[in-house]
Amino acid sequence: MPHKTFFAFILPSLIAMVLFIALPIVSVVVQSFHVEHGRILVQVESCQPFGGCTTETRVDTAAMAELREEQPMGRFNGFGTYLNRGHLAVDEIGAILANNNGIGDIVTRIYNLPLYKALAFTLVFCFVVTPIAMALGFVIALAVNTVPKMVKGPVIFFSLLPMIITPLIGSLILYWMIQPNGIIGANLRVLFDDPTLSLRQSPLLTWLSLLFYGVWTNAPFSFVVFYAGLQTVPADTLESAMIDGASRWERIRYVVIPHLAPLATFVALVQLMDNFRVFEPIVGFSAEANATSLSWLIFNDLSGDAQLFGSAGATSVITIIGVIILLSPVLVRTWREFNHKVV
Amino acid sequence: MKLLLKTTVSLGVLCLTAGAAFADCGIEGTGSVRILSNDFEALRLINSTAEECAADGITVTANATAEHKNLQVPALSINPAEYSVAVVANNSIVPLMNADLIRPLDDLVAEYGADLQPNQLIKIDGKTMAIAFMGNAQHLFYRKDILDQAGIAEPKSYEDILAAAEKIKADGLMEYPLAASDKPGWDLAAEFVNTYLGTGGEFFAPGSAELAIDNENGMKVLETMRALTQYMDPDYLTFDANGIQAEYKAGNVAMMVQWGSLAGDMLDGEGAAEGVVENTVLAAAPVIDGGTTPAVALWWDGFTIAKNISDDDAAASFQAMVHGISPEMVAANPTVATWLVKGYEPGPNAVGVIATANAGARAYPMQPYMGLLHTALSAELAEYMAGSEDAAQALADVKAAYDTAAKEGGYL
Numbered sequence: 001m002p003h004k005t006f007f008a009f010i011l012p013s014l015i016a017m018v019l020f021i022a023l024p025i026v027s028v029v030v031q032s033f034h035v036e037h038g039r040i041l042v043q044v045e046s047c048q049p050f051g052g053c054t055t056e057t058r059v060d061t062a063a064m065a066e067l068r069e070e071q072p073m074g075r076f077n078g079f080g081t082y083l084n085r086g087h088l089a090v091d092e093i094g095a096i097l098a099n100n101n102g103i104g105d106i107v108t109r110i111y112n113l114p115l116y117k118a119l120a121f122t123l124v125f126c127f128v129v130t131p132i133a134m135a136l137g138f139v140i141a142l143a144v145n146t147v148p149k150m151v152k153g154p155v156i157f158f159s160l161l162p163m164i165i166t167p168l169i170g171s172l173i174l175y176w177m178i179q180p181n182g183i184i185g186a187n188l189r190v191l192f193d194d195p196t197l198s199l200r201q202s203p204l205l206t207w208l209s210l211l212f213y214g215v216w217t218n219a220p221f222s223f224v225v226f227y228a229g230l231q232t233v234p235a236d237t238l239e240s241a242m243i244d245g246a247s248r249w250e251r252i253r254y255v256v257i258p259h260l261a262p263l264a265t266f267v268a269l270v271q272l273m274d275n276f277r278v279f280e281p282i283v284g285f286s287a288e289a290n291a292t293s294l295s296w297l298i299f300n301d302l303s304g305d306a307q308l309f310g311s312a313g314a315t316s317v318i319t320i321i322g323v324i325i326l327l328s329p330v331l332v333r334t335w336r337e338f339n340h341k342v343v
Numbered sequence: 344m345k346l347l348l349k350t351t352v353s354l355g356v357l358c359l360t361a362g363a364a365f366a367d368c369g370i371e372g373t374g375s376v377r378i379l380s381n382d383f384e385a386l387r388l389i390n391s392t393a394e395e396c397a398a399d400g401i402t403v404t405a406n407a408t409a410e411h412k413n414l415q416v417p418a419l420s421i422n423p424a425e426y427s428v429a430v431v432a433n434n435s436i437v438p439l440m441n442a443d444l445i446r447p448l449d450d451l452v453a454e455y456g457a458d459l460q461p462n463q464l465i466k467i468d469g470k471t472m473a474i475a476f477m478g479n480a481q482h483l484f485y486r487k488d489i490l491d492q493a494g495i496a497e498p499k500s501y502e503d504i505l506a507a508a509e510k511i512k513a514d515g516l517m518e519y520p521l522a523a524s525d526k527p528g529w530d531l532a533a534e535f536v537n538t539y540l541g542t543g544g545e546f547f548a549p550g551s552a553e554l555a556i557d558n559e560n561g562m563k564v565l566e567t568m569r570a571l572t573q574y575m576d577p578d579y580l581t582f583d584a585n586g587i588q589a590e591y592k593a594g595n596v597a598m599m600v601q602w603g604s605l606a607g608d609m610l611d612g613e614g615a616a617e618g619v620v621e622n623t624v625l626a627a628a629p630v631i632d633g634g635t636t637p638a639v640a641l642w643w644d645g646f647t648i649a650k651n652i653s654d655d656d657a658a659a660s661f662q663a664m665v666h667g668i669s670p671e672m673v674a675a676n677p678t679v680a681t682w683l684v685k686g687y688e689p690g691p692n693a694v695g696v697i698a699t700a701n702a703g704a705r706a707y708p709m710q711p712y713m714g715l716l717h718t719a720l721s722a723e724l725a726e727y728m729a730g731s732e733d734a735a736q737a738l739a740d741v742k743a744a745y746d747t748a749a750k751e752g753g754y755l
Contacts, residue, residue: 036753039711043550044468048433049475049683050641050706057550058467059711061443075753085747092743112732112740114722180578201577203729286581288527289725300722304529305412305434305714308751 025320032081032313034074037067074310081314086297088318089113115318118292121207125293126275126326129214134267136215137222138260142252144223145230156227163220171284174213203290210291213281218274222267229263230256262337269330276323294319368666373400374659378646379415380430382407383604385477385680386644389430393667396659403663411435419444424649427660432644433707434714436465436473441711445472445647451661458670460685465645475645476668477680480704481537481600482639482695483629484609488622489516489597500630501538501567501638504598508574511597520597521574522587525728530583532720533640537600538564540705541631541638552712552754554745557738563632565727565734572728580729594619600628600639603696607678610692625695627702637699640707643683712754719744 040060047053068074083090096109110116140159147155162170177184178199189197199205233256241251279295282288288296294315301312378393380386390405397403406426408414416438418425429439439445447470452459456474465473483498490497493511498504504521511520524530539546544560547553572579576590588605590596594616601609603625612620628637646664648657666672670686681693689697707713723744727737749755 035751039552039753041550041552041711041754045466046468046709047464047466048706048709049462049465049478049643050700050704053466056467057547057552057710059441061441064441065443077751081751084750085743086751112726112736114744196577198578200581203731286526288722289580289729292722300718303413304718304721305438306712306718306748306752308748310751311748 028313028316030073031309032317033076033078033310035077035081035310036074037064037071038075040064040067077310081310082318085113086311087115087314089115114292114297115294115315118294118297119322121210121291122276122278122293122322124207125211125214125278126272128211129218129275130268130271133215133218133271134222134264136219137224137267138226140219140223141226141230142256144227159223160220162217163224165217167217167280168284170217171213171281174209174216175285178209200286206285206287206290210278210281210285210287213285214275214278217281218271221271225263225267226260229260233259265330265334269327269334272326272330273323276319276326294322368396368398368663370396370398370401370659370662372655372658374653374655374657376401376403376428376656376660376663377426378403378405378428378430378660378664379411379418379426380405380407380428381411381432381644382409384607385604386430388672388676388679389476389664389667392669392672393663396663396666401659401663412438415439416442416444419649419651422651423653423656424651427649427652427656428646428664429649430644430646431473432479432642433640433709434717436645436647437709437711437714439647440467440472444650446650446657447471448474448648448661451648451658455658455662455665458665458685460683463645463683465643473645473647474664474668475643475683477644477682478696478700479602479604479642479644479681480637480639480696480699481533481602481628482637482699483598483626484591484601484606484695485598485624485626486596486619486622487624488618489520492516497624497626498598498629499627500633501571502632504629505567505570505574507598508571512574517595517597519574519576519595521571522582522590522596522599523568523571523575523579524582524584524587524601525568525572525575525579526581526583526586527725527728528583528721529717531724531728532717534568535564535720535724536707536717537628537639538567538631539638540640541629541634541636543634543636546708546713546716547710552710552749554716554742554749557742561738562734565724565737567631569728569730569734580725589614592616592619603681603693603699606692606695607680625692625698627695627698628704630702635703637702637704639699639704641700641704642707712749712752715748715752715754716741716745719748 040063041057042060043055044058045053046056082088085092092113093110096106100106100109111120144152144155144159176182179185180189180198185199188199189195199209237255238251241255246254277295278293279299282291282293282296298312298315301308301315376393376396378390380390387407390407394403394405412435415429415435419429419439420442429445431439449471452464452471459474463475464471465475485498489511490507493507493514493516495507495510498507508520511517523534525534539556539560542560542563544558545555548555582590584602584605587596587599587601588609591599592615606625609623610620628639630636631638648660668684670684673682673684673687677688678690678692681689681696719741723740724737726732727734746755
């Protein structure tokens with residue numbers, strides 16, 4: 001295809017990408033370098049239905065409007081927001097490393113900083129859920145592939161259900177089921193013979209429930225892709241392997257898996273990206289006490305009475321950088337394979 | 344024939360009363376009234392009463408949504424504003440004040456506010472900025488039957504509550520006699536703010552945004568909050584106000600500090616186990632540490648009028664809202680809320696809130712940076728409440744998180 005035709009062909013999507021992806025990211029980056037103007041405070045008298053009148057502090061709105069007129073973006077803060085305690089916390093980490101009681105103390109105290117606490121759960125979620133969900137999806141795909149044609153449609157539909165359900169609703173459903181009076185929670189109490197067992201009280205059990213939910217909701221995506229891939233496995237190769245006396249396991253190991261390997265790269269890429277943005281289950285499970293994620297931090301900055309746009313912007317940029325770092329090994333591999341094929 | 348006659352007569356009466364409502368409202372001139380409010384029964388009632396004012400040249404629309412706090416600042420920032428009326432509370436008026444989005448109401452009060460009582464006017468810097476119409480507070484709900492069985496009188500303080508809980512547990516009457524809305528987030532932070540108000544301490548150094556909770560009062564509050572949790576269901580960190588309401592209704596809880604606005608729902612008793620409702624007593628919120636101030640915040644709900652709208656719209660909006668909170672509406676619906684309106688006779692659901700207010704509870708602070716402290720508390724107290732951190736560390740974390748946010752917000 002001549003370059004000109006190619007360019008004309010992708011121009012509409014290029015424009016859409018710049019408008020809806022590139023520009024918003026630029027605006028988030030710019031936002032993250034700014035903080036609010038210093039507030040000009042005044043003392044005024046305020047009267048309420050209870051307790052009568054008191055002297056209270058207010059923001060001088062007229063003076064603030066002037067400041068905002070001059071500099072609508074707010075005060076330039078450079079990397080200040082990135083380095084503060086809410087984000088990379090360089091000063092705090094420096095203090096911890098300079099003065100501590102051994103490794104355990106360092107880990108506990110760093111885990112006490114919001115970004116690192118969130119990062120810990122986010123990474124564990126990524127690296128536990130992605131491989132398990134992919135393996136589970138692959139096993140389901142193999143199983144469905146051997147089901148008689150007649151029932152295949154319904155079986156596929158049911159296997160896809162976790163993906164069809166809105167994540168927030170899905171997590172709420174599971175959350176209700178693991179409550180002490182829910183079907184799973186009550187049965188676990190009987191099973192472990194522990195009437196005080198509750199999946200919601202300890203950090204470990206909360207994490208396990210969240211990871212379980214992650215696998216449940218992510219497996220169908222892997223299943224769909226692998227199932228589609230299974231339809232392209234060459235029948236000749238499989239037959240010749242059978243003639244050579246290969247067992248079902250050997251056929252999967254030496255024919256199917258190598259054939260699906262490039263697909264697995266693709267699935268891993270998408271899933272890692274998705275799982276790094278884990279958010280809904282934390283809200284759905286009311287798990288904020290024991291598990292937070294980067295996306296939850298952004299949500300927390302933007303909800304409530306006082307919104308911190310600079311802080312949310314900085315966390316967003318850190319999330320984007322995190323996704324790039326996570327994906328780089330896979331991207332590099334894809335790039336090498338691509339070059340290899342061209343040569 | 345008789346039926347037909349009856350129907351005609353009742354229809355006629357209906358038309359007449361509807362007509363009377365129109366006539367009652369009597370807004371002069373033209374204007375558009377657009378209300379933004381939170382979503383609960385009392386506010387929906389006010390909205391629908393205000394909507395009666397719709398007439399020739401007057402349109403009234405209302406949007407009652409739990410997301411009102413996120414909508415109000417952007418919606419009132421544009422010119423003309425998306426909503427002409429924002430219904431707010433002590434805390435949600437602050438962002439509107441900070442951004443100068445609401446107008447002083449003194450002229451409108453003088454012209455159309457004959458029915459309003461002086462204590463309904465929220466005055467800031469001498470100017471009326473909001474008209475309050477209902478009060479709310481958390482207060483004690485307790486089960487008289489359980490306390491009688493344990494031989495305990497009505498608890499007046501958190502120390503009483505702890506002693507009562509110990510006795511109830513020891514007597515085997517209930518395993519988890521207490522409940523509180525300790526869910527990390529807004530609820531948990533509100534619990535801290537409540538209890539801290541009871542100590543008489545101030546949250547900030549006078550006249551500045553410097554945090555001042557890192558003291559004995561702060562420690563005492565945290566210790567009390569954690570001491571209470573040993574008598575709660577182990578899942579206490581996942582319960583919000585609705586969660587503890589359900590637990591209490593199920594008969595699992597003997598004492599809790601719960602919202603006055605949920606007292607009506609409790610007394611209705613929908614979904615409650617047998618014996619819960621008739622044995623429930625509503626009492627003033629407990630005091631703490633030998634103090635005399637109830638350890639809860641008082642709240643008011645009121646309406647404000649947007650700045651970025653025409654004077655006609657503002658006048659129409661004010662009149663429609665005054666009609667919405669009229670003494671007639673309150674007289675017809677006395678049990679929906681604890682009204683601050685003229686002629687209101689408190690019903691059985693309001694005794695707790697009124698006892699709390701009479702005992703001298705303090706209002707939820709309205710400082711412009713209080714929202715930042717609330718957010719810092721909501722995230723940083725969770726680990727302490729879960730038992731994985733000590734109180735001193737929790738207070739230090741709150742201070743560090745608040746300082747970071749306040750610097751970013753331009754207050755420090």
